[in-house]
Amino acid sequence: MTCRPRGKVLVTGASGYIGGRLCSILASKGVRVRAAYRRPEPPEGLRALGRSGAELVRADLDTDEGAARAADGVSSVIHAAALASDWGEAEAFERANVAATRRMLDAAEAAGCDEFVFVGSMAVHGFGRHEGSTEEGPYYPLGHPYPESKLAAERLALGRDRPGFRASSLRLGYVYGPGDTTSTYRMFAAAERGAFGYLGSGLARTSVVYVDDACEALASALGNESVAGQAVGVVSSETVSWRELAAGVYEALGLPVRPRRLPLALAMPAAYVMSAAAALAGSRAGPPLTPYRVRRASVQYVFSNDKAARLLGFSPATAFKDGLAAAAAAYRSGR
DSSP: OOOOSSOOEEEESTSSSHHHHHHHHHHEOOOOOOEEESSOOOHHHHHHHHHTTTTEOOOOOTHHHHHHHHHHTTTTEEEEEEEEEOOOHHHHHIIIIIIIHHHHHHHHHHHHHOOOOOEEEEEGGOOEEEEEBTTTTTTOOOOOOHHHHHHHHHHHHHHBBBBBEEEEEEEEEEEEEETTTHHHHHHHHHHHHHOOETTTTTTOEEEEEHHHHHHHHHHTTTOOOOGGTTEEEEEEEEEHHHHHHHHHHHHTOOOOOOOOOOOOHHHHHHHHHHHHHHHTTTSSSOSOOOOOHHHHHHHHEEEEEHHHHHHOOOOOOHHHHHHHHHHHHHHHTTT
């Protein structure tokens, strides 16, 4: 895979998991990087990148001024900033995922950028029977503000594609790996408590992608005319069942493989009860089980990466077992 930006590349959401790793990978390729973050202070990983020559910019994408400051003087934008969660109010997803994307598109065009790569999600396909589904479908009802907002934002981005302003969307599958405190590390923590497992038979399979492989795909979209106006699915060629995933988590940590099993007949009622309790308590983190997670874990969720291979030269290099082992090593070392 190649990476051919004309000039400096802006990565939004650089203080997040995917955005931060993407900045490091781009910098390792000699790309001039501007890392935009929202937190009061950049995390240590970004500070280290700044000491190595990357430009760090604090930018609030809820404001026109913040978006304009982030986009000024760059040739390319990779928009990784997003609210990615199965818990939250619809207004929060609309603000973080749709309004901020529109604002960044406006700023990028006004700044004379060449291209805009939107970090999309396979969640836009909805939960149904996916057996090697492609970008053409099938699509199922979404019923949740996260995928709804990601689909709306993707449509905004692809709708701006024109000569002189190339827009594309790379739909990432379930991203895992070192540093993933929102999902991978939570699974590890649950396994250490003996509380991690699977729903139903655990035989439903899902498409995953290791974080570095996902970032390589995003990098290869830069300067790539073939992705103009396109949505491209980015997943590993390897799929895993939820039972295999649960066993893999315990094995990666060197723990006895004793995943817990919750029957599907109990899982959805439990998810609704937990969600109602969390809502009443005003929980920001959400409950340990949600209806969204139950739906995802109970259906086949397997996608093709043929288009990514054809347009991006995408060839995922990391086997699931190896990626999980790397994540476990980082988790154990506190990284």
